[in-house]
Amino acid sequence: MNIEGLILDIDGVISRGRKPIERAIEGYRIIKELGIKTVFVSNNSTRSRRIMLERFKHFGVDVGEDELIIATHATAVHIAKENGSTKIYTTGEDGLKEELLNLDHEIVDYRNADYLVVGSNRGINFEIFTKALRLALDREVRYVAVNPDRVFPAEDGPIPGTGLIIGALYWMTGREPDVIVGKPSKIIVDQAIERLNVDRERIAIVGDQIDVDIMAGKNAGIKSILVMSGVTNQENYQEKVRQVGVAPDFVFEDLYELAVALSSGK
Numbered sequence: 001m002n003i004e005g006l007i008l009d010i011d012g013v014i015s016r017g018r019k020p021i022e023r024a025i026e027g028y029r030i031i032k033e034l035g036i037k038t039v040f041v042s043n044n045s046t047r048s049r050r051i052m053l054e055r056f057k058h059f060g061v062d063v064g065e066d067e068l069i070i071a072t073h074a075t076a077v078h079i080a081k082e083n084g085s086t087k088i089y090t091t092g093e094d095g096l097k098e099e100l101l102n103l104d105h106e107i108v109d110y111r112n113a114d115y116l117v118v119g120s121n122r123g124i125n126f127e128i129f130t131k132a133l134r135l136a137l138d139r140e141v142r143y144v145a146v147n148p149d150r151v152f153p154a155e156d157g158p159i160p161g162t163g164l165i166i167g168a169l170y171w172m173t174g175r176e177p178d179v180i181v182g183k184p185s186k187i188i189v190d191q192a193i194e195r196l197n198v199d200r201e202r203i204a205i206v207g208d209q210i211d212v213d214i215m216a217g218k219n220a221g222i223k224s225i226l227v228m229s230g231v232t233n234q235e236n237y238q239e240k241v242r243q244v245g246v247a248p249d250f251v252f253e254d255l256y257e258l259a260v261a262l263s264s265g266k
């Protein structure tokens with residue numbers, strides 16, 4: 001495969017919700033021993049890196065802040081690149097606010113905002129929707145979505161993703177986000193590639209979802225590897241490939257099987 005850098009999805013690859021996938025953790029250790037650079041990339045729109053790093057510690061995996069890109073942080077970075085320090089109204093939770101503030105953006109009253117940043121909010125209410133609606137109606141305001149996730153596969157079943165808000169705003173205004181940061185957008189993948197500092201040809205993205213991770217790899221022009229430890233399995237693989245219209249370059253049972261293949265130089 002000739003891989004020197006891996007962009008790793010988190011949910012469905014290293015863990016399922018709060019539970020680590022033990023074989024994947026072992027696989028990750030092998031990958032690190034091989035000297036392959038890694039960066040974890042997550043579409044999560046409610047957590048900060050600090051919160052995620054605590055979770056990794058609980059998994060027994062030692063991950064540094066520079067080896068983790070969450071869509072919340074990637075959004076803050078992208079807005080800083082576009083516009084410098086920016087006045088933002090966000091629908092999001094504290095984790096997203098924390099990352100926006102970390103990059104010197106200002107969280108302001110919606111009347112003073114230049115950017116509308118849409119991230120999931122488990123406490124979304126009529127007032128937040130009203131403010132977001134008014135901003136979406138204002139074409140001067142730049143509308144950024146942290147990720148395009150319609151539904152999130154929680155442990156006890158599907159729950160609404162950021163799509164709850166993006167969908168409602170679209171239905172009310174006909175407007176879609178000007179920018180989407182999370183996978184399958186290449187914005188977050190490009191940030192990960194930059195972080196790895198390895199030739200694009202020697203980087204692969206690893207994930208469990210064809211429409212999210214594999215599509216992100218295609219959009220960014222890098223290799224893609226599907227693992228069957230999450231949303232995609234032997235039963236639904238063909239159907240999903242057909243639906244999405246893209247196929248991964250490689251398929252493995254889980255991160256451990258990928259690590260074994262990499263260590264045998266396949």
Ligand SMILES: [Mg+2]
Nearest residue numbers: 009011012208
């Ligand atoms: Mg996943």
